[in-house]
Structure formats: C-alpha cells, structure tokens
Amino acid sequence: MNMIEFKNVTKVYEDKTVALKNISLTIKKGEFVFLVGPSGSGKSTMIKLLIREIPVSGGAIFVAGRNVCNLKSSRIPQLRRNIGSVFQDFKLLPNKTVFENVAFALEVIGKQTYIIKLQVPQVLKLVGLEHKLNSYPHQLSAGEQQRVSIARAFVNRPPILLADEPTGNLDPVTSEGIMKLLSRINLIGTTVAMATHDKNIVNSMRRRVIELEEGEMIRDQKRGVYGI
Amino acid sequence: MFFTAISTVAITLFIVGFFLIIVYDVQSVLSSIKSQVEVAVYLKDNITDELKVYLQDEIKGWDEVEEIAFVSKDQALEKFKKENEGSEILKEIQGNPLPASFEIKLTSPEKVEQVALRFLDKDGNYIEGVDEVIYGQNYVQKLFSITAIAGSIAFLIIIMLLLAAIVLVFNTIRLSIHARRKEIEVMKLVGATNWFVRIPFLFEGFFEGFVGSLIAVVLLYFMSNYLLIRGEKAIVDTMHVKELAILGTSNVVIYIYAGLIVLGGLMGIMSSSFALKRYIRV
Numbered sequence: 001m002n003m004i005e006f007k008n009v010t011k012v013y014e015d016k017t018v019a020l021k022n023i024s025l026t027i028k029k030g031e032f033v034f035l036v037g038p039s040g041s042g043k044s045t046m047i048k049l050l051i052r053e054i055p056v057s058g059g060a061i062f063v064a065g066r067n068v069c070n071l072k073s074s075r076i077p078q079l080r081r082n083i084g085s086v087f088q089d090f091k092l093l094p095n096k097t098v099f100e101n102v103a104f105a106l107e108v109i110g111k112q113t114y115i116i117k118l119q120v121p122q123v124l125k126l127v128g129l130e131h132k133l134n135s136y137p138h139q140l141s142a143g144e145q146q147r148v149s150i151a152r153a154f155v156n157r158p159p160i161l162l163a164d165e166p167t168g169n170l171d172p173v174t175s176e177g178i179m180k181l182l183s184r185i186n187l188i189g190t191t192v193a194m195a196t197h198d199k200n201i202v203n204s205m206r207r208r209v210i211e212l213e214e215g216e217m218i219r220d221q222k223r224g225v226y227g228i
Numbered sequence: 229m230f231f232t233a234i235s236t237v238a239i240t241l242f243i244v245g246f247f248l249i250i251v252y253d254v255q256s257v258l259s260s261i262k263s264q265v266e267v268a269v270y271l272k273d274n275i276t277d278e279l280k281v282y283l284q285d286e287i288k289g290w291d292e293v294e295e296i297a298f299v300s301k302d303q304a305l306e307k308f309k310k311e312n313e314g315s316e317i318l319k320e321i322q323g324n325p326l327p328a329s330f331e332i333k334l335t336s337p338e339k340v341e342q343v344a345l346r347f348l349d350k351d352g353n354y355i356e357g358v359d360e361v362i363y364g365q366n367y368v369q370k371l372f373s374i375t376a377i378a379g380s381i382a383f384l385i386i387i388m389l390l391l392a393a394i395v396l397v398f399n400t401i402r403l404s405i406h407a408r409r410k411e412i413e414v415m416k417l418v419g420a421t422n423w424f425v426r427i428p429f430l431f432e433g434f435f436e437g438f439v440g441s442l443i444a445v446v447l448l449y450f451m452s453n454y455l456l457i458r459g460e461k462a463i464v465d466t467m468h469v470k471e472l473a474i475l476g477t478s479n480v481v482i483y484i485y486a487g488l489i490v491l492g493g494l495m496g497i498m499s500s501s502f503a504l505k506r507y508i509r510v
Contacts, residue, residue: 051417073422074421074422077416077419077420077421077422078419079419080416080417080418080419081418081419085417091410091413091414091417093410093411093414104414104415104418105414105418108415108418108419108420108424108425109418109419109420110424152418153418156418156419
C-alpha cells in the first residue's frame with residue numbers, strides 16, 4: 001500500500017523560485033526513506049507540502065490514498081493528526097514541562113485526560129525520558145529536547161512520521177541515539193521520511209535514499225548511501 | 229501582556245468617555261444658546277384686532293414655529309419698567325412708546341432667517357400691520373457658524389480618540405498574540421483546528437476589553453460624580469441649561485458608560501480575531 005505518493009509535483013514560490021520540478025515517487029507503508037541533497041534542493045518543501053503548510057503549484061500528492069492538494073482547509077487538521085512532524089529546532093514550548101509539551105499535542109486534538117495520562121508516560125518511556133517528566137526544555141540537552149519533540153510527534157501514534165533535519169543541531173553520538181529511536185518507531189510500522197544532509201547517518205543506516213538537486217529528483221535508490 | 233492590554237483599554241476608553249461627556253455638555257450649552265434665538269415681530273400701533281388675530285393664527289400654522297406669544301403694549305411697558313427699575317430713563321418716558329409684538333420661538337433656530345423673510349412682501353417691505361422684525365441679524369449667523377465648527381471639531385476629536393484607542397488596543401493584543409506565536413504554530417502542526425486555536429484568544433481579547441472598559445467606567449464614574457458634576461452645576465446655575473450629560477434627565481452618562489463597555493468588549497474580540505488571522509494560516 002502506498003502511504004505517500006507524489007505525482008508530477010511542482011512547487012513554485014511566490015518569489016518565482018522553483019523549489020520542486022515534476023517530482024513523482026511513492027513511499028510504501030512501513031518504509032524508511034532519506035531525502036538527501038544540499039540546502040535549497042527542495043527537501044523541506046516536500047515536507048511542507050505533505051502537511052499542507054504550503055499549497056502545490058502543480059501535480060498531486062496522495063497520503064494514504066487521499067489527494068491532499070484539494071483538501072478543504074477544515075480538513076487539514078485531520079491530515080496533520082495522521083502525520084507526526086519533527087524539526088531541527090525542536091519547536092518545544094519553553095514554559096511547559098516535558099510532560100506538558102507532549103500532552104499539549106493530545107490536548108489540542110481534544111483527547112480526554114485519562115488517555116493523556118496513559119499515553120504520555122508511555123511515549124516518554126519509548127524515547128527514554130520517563131525520568132524527566134517535570135523538567136523544562138532549557139534543563140535538557142539538545143538530544144533530549146529532540147527526543148521530547150519526537151515523543152510529541154509520535155504520541156498520537158500517527159502512521160507517518162516526517163523529520164526535517166532532526167539531527168542538524170546534534171553531535172554525532174547524540175544523532176546516533178536519535179536515529180536508533182526513529183528506527184524503532186519505524187519498526188513498529190510507522191512510515192518515516194527524513195530530510196537530512198548528514199552523510200554519516202545515511203551511509204550507516206543503508207535505507208532507501210531519494211536525492212534531490214535544485215528541485216529535481218536525481219536518484220532513488222534502495223539501501224543507498226549519501227553520495228555515489 | 230494581559231495587564232498591559234487591560235490597562236491600555238482602560239486608559240484609552242477613559243479618555244474617550246471623558247471627552248464624550250465634555251463634548252456632550254459643550255453641545256448642550258451651545259444648543260441652549262441657539263434655542264434662545266427668537267424672532268420679535270413688532271406691530272404697528274394702528275393694527276386692527278382682526279388683523280392681529282389673523283396674523284397670530286397664520287404664524288402658528290408655520291412648520292418652523294414652536295411657540296408664539298403675544299406681548300401687548302401694556303405688557304411691554306411693564307416688562308421694560310421691571311428691567312430698568314430705578315433708572316433715570318423711566319422718568320423721561322411719557323405715555324407708552326413701546327409697540328405690541330409677537331415673540332416667536334422656533335423648532336430649529338437655524339431657520340430664523342426664513343421665518344423673518346416671511347414678513348416681507350415681494351417688494352421687500354413689511355407686510356401690513358408689521359412695523360419691524362428683529363432676530364439679531366448680526367450675531368445669529370456668527371453664532372450658527374461657531375456652533376457648527378465646534379460641532380465638527382468635537383466630532384473629529386471623538387473619532388480621532390476612538391481610532392487611537394482601536395489602534396492601541398489592537399497593537400497591544402497583537403503583541404500578546406505574537407508572543408505566543410510558537411504555541412499557535414505547534415498547535416497547528418499537531419492538528420488543532422482553527423477554532424480550537426482561536427477561541428481561547430477571542431475569549432481572552434473579550435475579557436481584556438471587558439475588564440479594561442469596566443475599569444474605565446469606574447474611573448469615569450468617580451471623575452463624573454466628584455469633579456465634572458461641579459462644572460455642570462455651575463453651568464446649570466448660570467445658564468439654565470437643562471440637558472447635561474450627568475445632571476440631565478435623560479441620563480446620557482449611563483448610556484456613555486454602557487457604550488464604553490460594549491465598545492471595550494467588541495474592541496477586544498475584534499482585535500484578537502484580526503490579529504490572529506496572520507498567525508493562524510500555518
């Protein structure tokens with residue numbers, strides 16, 4: 001089953017920058033895919049298109065078989081509840097504790113308190129932060145903060161997890177921990193797409209690699225490495 | 229941020245309310261002065277009773293006329309004597325040189341000239357039985373232009389103050405939303421609906437506007453009852469103006485209070501909703 005499908009997708013920004021040119025690809029359920037390429041090659045644009053942060057200029061994008069390009073704006077929240085997103089800058093709320101940051105993701109989609117109390121400690125255990133429930137983000141290391149943000153993205157058990165340069169701010173050892181965590185989430189059956197330009201990570205994981213250059217897909221390789 | 233917004237609403241609406249009261253009173257004084265504009269129609273001594281009654285009935289039928297009173301020669305003399313009691317001039321008066329007259333009060337004083345013109349015939353002479361028509365030709369027009377200018381200035385001041393209040397409150401609320409843009413961004417990313425994001429902010433904006441305007445009204449209440457009311461008492465004593473904001477019978481000040489509270493709530497909720505538009509589009 002195709003979890004994500006791009007059909008001739010083109011994205012031109014308002015300032016006429018062409019970010020993506022005629023991209024077609026499919027990602028199956030349970031796959032782990034790296035999107036690689038230099039800065040400005042279109043990796044982040046693909047992620048933004050998937051969560052409908054920006055609209056497409058041409059072509060169509062399907063998530064779980066549904067075309068998300070003609071989604072009514074009132075249906076976008078539903079789409080985002082099925083896609084967890086992780087970012088380079090974590091996007092944690094500084095005035096909330098670890099528990100509250102993760103619980104926030106469930107609160108805003110209207111989950112009941114008892115479900116929140118059940119699921120948040122579970123997911124924090126999964127990311128290895130069960131002992132830091134009451135810490136604030138500034139009391140955590142960068143790697144721990146990224147784990148919190150992964151916990152927040154995954155607490156609702158979305159079928160898809162998107163990560164945009166999740167290790168961009170982390171040292172190699174910490175990055176390895178984050179990759180192990182993403183692999184574990186992938187093993188549970190979650191489709192994971194991760195944009196990165198961290199060569200070591202891509203080479204050590206040997207997963208599918210999609211390479212972009214100036215908005216064009218120049219490589220789609222199973223069990224690939226960063227550069228050929 | 230919360231208290232900044234509340235105090236901004238309180239201070240700006242207090243100033244708006246304060247000026248509304250002042251402007252209302254100034255307008256009342258001016259219209260009271262205007263309402264004292266009358267037309268005096270002096271009659272010839274040889275006018276017949278029939279013509280007099282005919283004229284009186286005729287004048288009564290005009291739309292512009294609110295009230296018409298007849299002052300006979302005797303009454304005129306009586307009044308003159310009263311007004312000049314103890315003066316040398318009384319000794320020099322022999323007989324009764326004063327004419328009888330109609331005193332006409334108008335529904336709208338601006339029409340005084342139209343009314344006066346009706347006493348002239350085609351050739352510009354006074355109609356039969358009328359000796360002279362006096363309505364303060366020289367100062368009435370000036371009075372009207374002064375009140376008109378004062379009215380427009382007052383209107384402008386109120387509009388400017390309202391605009392300033394709206395801009396200030398909007399900016400304050402926008403800043404407080406801006407400070408929480410990260411929270412909004414995260415909410416949208418994890419799939420919160422627009423209304424879920426919006427409602428707490430709208431409620432907060434309304435609350436800030438409402439509480440701020442309540443504070444403004446409380447301040448204004450004390451200001452009115454301990455300070456402005458003295459000014460109004462002086463106006464009532466010296467100029468016999470009836471319809472003032474605080475002392476008047478129509479309780480204008482209560483409407484001002486109510487209006488400010490409604491305005492405060494609306495300003496808060498509208499500011500939030502406009503300010504949110506930018507941040508909710510993630």
